[in-house]
Amino acid sequence: MSDPAATLAVYGAPPLALADVPAGAVQLSPLVPGSTAQETLADASLDEIIMLAPPGTVERRYAIAQALRALRPDGRLRVMAPKDRGGARLAGDLTGLGASFGETARRHHRICQVARPADLSAVAAAIAEGAPRLDPDLGLWTQPGVFSWDRIDRGTALLIEGLPPLAGKGADLGCGLGLLAHGVLASKDVTDLALVDIDRRAIELVRRNVDDPRVAAHWADLRGVEPALADLNFVVMNPPFHDAGAEDRALGAVFLRRAAGMLRKGGVCWMVANRHLPYEKTLAEHFSQVTPRGEGAGYKVYEARK
Numbered sequence: 001m002s003d004p005a006a007t008l009a010v011y012g013a014p015p016l017a018l019a020d021v022p023a024g025a026v027q028l029s030p031l032v033p034g035s036t037a038q039e040t041l042a043d044a045s046l047d048e049i050i051m052l053a054p055p056g057t058v059e060r061r062y063a064i065a066q067a068l069r070a071l072r073p074d075g076r077l078r079v080m081a082p083k084d085r086g087g088a089r090l091a092g093d094l095t096g097l098g099a100s101f102g103e104t105a106r107r108h109h110r111i112c113q114v115a116r117p118a119d120l121s122a123v124a125a126a127i128a129e130g131a132p133r134l135d136p137d138l139g140l141w142t143q144p145g146v147f148s149w150d151r152i153d154r155g156t157a158l159l160i161e162g163l164p165p166l167a168g169k170g171a172d173l174g175c176g177l178g179l180l181a182h183g184v185l186a187s188k189d190v191t192d193l194a195l196v197d198i199d200r201r202a203i204e205l206v207r208r209n210v211d212d213p214r215v216a217a218h219w220a221d222l223r224g225v226e227p228a229l230a231d232l233n234f235v236v237m238n239p240p241f242h243d244a245g246a247e248d249r250a251l252g253a254v255f256l257r258r259a260a261g262m263l264r265k266g267g268v269c270w271m272v273a274n275r276h277l278p279y280e281k282t283l284a285e286h287f288s289q290v291t292p293r294g295e296g297a298g299y300k301v302y303e304a305r306k
């Protein structure tokens with residue numbers, strides 16, 4: 001942990017009405033750049049963890065198991081989740097982990113107060129189940145919870161199919177496991193490729209998946225100002241349209257604005273998006289020329305020139 005004296009940690013952003021997280025709590029969510037990785041916490045080292053549990057089943061059990069492992073024997077975990085995003089399954093998860101707990105419901109959330117189990121064998125099994133692994137079908141390192149961790153997203157596949165050989169300096173915004181990066185790096189004329197993602201797990205995986213001296217990986221939230229990339233020849237992206245499980249169309253617009261800001265004049269952005277998302281107006285605001293380059297399986301591909 002960054003602060004060895006800290007004994008309180010938080011995972012994600014629990015609603016203020018449900019948890020008053022003291023300042024100084026160590027953040028553990030992989031979706032917060034700069035946070036501490038749960039895996040690095042010493043066994044039995046924390047007094048209290050407050051967690052807004054992630055929605056994916058294997059990811060949630062992994063995060064809860066890591067929290068229980070890191071708690072002192074008399075420590076307490078308070079874990080919550082919206083009922084329709086994992087909350088209804090919390091009790092089953094905790095029983096499966098061998099933990100005793102009390103459960104309440106408030107503001108559409110289930111909230112559990114959990115004690116560390118004395119027998120950690122089920123905790124160890126959940127940690128093994130949710131850990132990074134090499135997927136033989138994808139041929140990539142992956143981990144439950146990362147975007148499209150066990151299959152190739154159809155939008156990504158459509159974009160890779162349509163990509164021409166690119167050249168010069170570029171970026172892959174929201175790189176995930178690195179599937180687009182593999183497509184881009186097939187061109188020998190690419191000299192530099194910045195890979196950016198908000199998810200620490202994706203960044204750690206992509207460093208294993210894309211072993212190429214032309215690549216630099218950045219753990220960053222593109223809603224901020226990092227990484228400060230400029231004068232690029234190209235950007236590729238399959239932008240997210242969900243944040244914390246809820247549809248957030250503004251995120252795609254942020255990605256387009258950042259892409260335009262990183263490109264040199266005449267540089268191109270290749271983007272795939274769900275067909276139902278209205279990006280045309282944002283594309284027209286930031287790019288001088290926008291050309292549809294393909295459509296299929298509910299997705300559309302654009303080439304946008306600055």
Ligand SMILES: C[S@@+](CC[C@H](N)C(=O)[O-])C[C@H]1O[C@@H](n2cnc3c(N)ncnc32)[C@H](O)[C@@H]1O
Pocket residue numbers: 147148153156173174175176177178179180196197198199202220221222223237238239240241251
């Ligand atoms: C639709 S996925 C695409 C992943 C990968 N490029 C692919 O095609 O398989 C979008 C990616 O953007 C990342 N992401 C979401 N919000 C972000 C943000 N604010 N800043 C940076 N990356 C973000 C997600 O973690 C996810 O990996």
